Structure formats: structure tokens, C-alpha cells
Amino acid sequence: xxxxxxxxxxxxxxxxxxxxxxxxxxxxxxxxxxxxxxxxxxxxxxxxxxxxxxxxxxxxxxxxxxxxxxxxxxxxxxxxxxxxxxxxxxxxxxxxxxxxxxxxxxxxxxxxxxxxxxxxxxxxxxxxxxxxxxxxxxxxxxxxxxxxxxxxxxxxxxxxxxxxxxxxxxxxxxxxxxxxxxxxxxxxxxxxxxxxxx
Numbered sequence: 001x002x003x004x005x006x007x008x009x010x011x012x013x014x015x016x017x018x019x020x021x022x023x024x025x026x027x028x029x030x031x032x033x034x035x036x037x038x039x040x041x042x043x044x045x046x047x048x049x050x051x052x053x054x055x056x057x058x059x060x061x062x063x064x065x066x067x068x069x070x071x072x073x074x075x076x077x078x079x080x081x082x083x084x085x086x087x088x089x090x091x092x093x094x095x096x097x098x099x100x101x102x103x104x105x106x107x108x109x110x111x112x113x114x115x116x117x118x119x120x121x122x123x124x125x126x127x128x129x130x131x132x133x134x135x136x137x138x139x140x141x142x143x144x145x146x147x148x149x150x151x152x153x154x155x156x157x158x159x160x161x162x163x164x165x166x167x168x169x170x171x172x173x174x175x176x177x178x179x180x181x182x183x184x185x186x187x188x189x190x191x192x193x194x195x196x197x198x
Contacts, residue, residue, distance in 0.1 A: 012068040014040035014049055014079075015098050017091035019059045024050075035077065039091035040065060041098055046174055046189045048087060052078040061094055062101075084179045099174050103167050107153060110170050113187075114141055114156055115149045120185060129185055131172045137162055 019038040036053040049067060053059060057075040066072045067079045084092070103110050117126035127138040140160045150156045156166040163169075170188075177189035 010069060011066055011072050012042060012044065013064050014042045014047075014051070014067045015102070016040050016051075016059050016061055016063045016065060017094045017098060018088045019053070019061060019063075020088070021058070039082070039087050040067065040079070041095065041102075042067065043102055046099070046178060048082050048084060048178065049079045050082045050086065051076055061090075062098070083181060095178065096171070096175060099171050099178075100167075103171050103174070107167070110167065111150050111152060111156065113170065114166065115145050117141075124185075126185075126187055129173060129187055130169045131176070132169060 017039045019036065021036050023035055024037045035055055036057070036059075038051050038053065038059070040049045040051050041047070042049065043064070051065070051067070054075045054077055059065070059075065065076050066074060067076055087095070114127075119125045120129075125138055127133050127141055128135075133141075137160065140162065141156075144150070144159045150159070153167045157163055174188045177183055177186050
């Protein structure tokens with residue numbers, strides 16, 4: 001475990017969204033030739049993956065697995081990035097719950113988004129990409145964070161009038177970025193890995 005810890009930034013983990021013990025339904029091979037498969041969500045940049053699992057492993061939805069680098073994998077045999085539309089219906093259903101859990105478990109990281117969000121253009125701010133955040137709420141967040149950085153979602157709600165569910169707003173935006181391939185701006189999906197390297 002100490003080797004994994006020493007290279008923690010290089011190890012990419014994902015949460016299992018769906019586990020198909022008998023393989024993918026569109027796999028044309030005979031049943032005995034199919035490997036367990038499923039879908040997973042990267043915990044850092046919310047990338048979606050189709051995953052082939054080791055035949056001797058049984059996993060449950062919500063399990064965390066290593067997807068990269070290949071030599072650190074223990075139960076993942078192979079994985080490839082996929083779009084939302086390629087997910088099984090079970091994985092699509094589970095996605096919202098997993099994203100909610102990740103935002104809740106990494107509260108500091110996501111509260112820091114409210115503390116650190118910047119303008120994208122002269123007319124558009126990263127905060128305005130969040131559902132329900134208009135000019136008034138954006139300005140309320142910016143004014144309050146100048147006084148003192150936010151430390152929790154609860155504090156955000158208390159200090160910014162009209163901002164009732166700051167974590168739910170982030171979950172909604174992440175899901176929108178996952179489902180809509182044509183969004184012009186992405187704040188969370190596919191971006192976290194780049195931000196960590198800066």
C-alpha cells in the first residue's frame with residue numbers, strides 16, 4: 001500500500017456504476033467466453049469508463065477500483081473511456097447517486113470551487129455555469145468570499161442569501177456536463193486532472 005500512497009497523484013480511481021457478472025449484452029461471444037464487465041466513474045475528473053474485470057472478482061456497485069496506471073490495477077483487466085449514451089441503464093441510474101456521494105465526500109474540494117471560481121470571459125463567470133446562479137447570487141458569492149473563504153457547504157448557505165443547496169447545484173452541473181457532449185464550457189468533467197497538475 002505504501003507504494004500506491006507514494007505515487008497517489010498518478011493512480012486514478014473510479015467508482016463502479018454497474019457490474020455485469022456475465023459480460024456486456026452487446027458482446028457477441030458465447031456466454032462462457034465473456035468476462036465480467038461494467039461501467040465506472042473516475043473520482044477526480046468524472047470520466048466515464050467501460051471496464052472489463054478479473055474473472056475471479058465479484059464487485060458491488062459503489063466499489064472503488066484502480067483504472068490507471070495498468071500496473072497498479074488489481075481487479076480491472078481493461079478499460080476505455082465512453083460517453084454517457086454508451087452506459088447501461090443501470091449505470092445511468094446509479095450515476096446521480098455516485099456523483100452526490102463524491103461531492104459530499106470531497107466537500108473541501110468542491111467548496112474551494114466556490115472560493116476559487118474565475119471569470120471565463122468579460123461577460124461570463126464560472127459561477128454562472130452553475131444551475132440557478134444568476135448575477136445576484138454570483139455577486140453575493142464573490143462579495144462574501146472576499147471577506148473570508150468559505151469552509152463548508154453549510155457556511156455557503158448561511159452566508160449567501162438565496163443559495164440553498166450549494167452541493168446539489170454542483171451535482172446538477174456535473175451531471176449536465178456528463179450527459180451533454182455539446183456543452184461549450186466544462187468545469188468539472190475531464191478538467192480536474194489538468195487542474196491538479198498546475
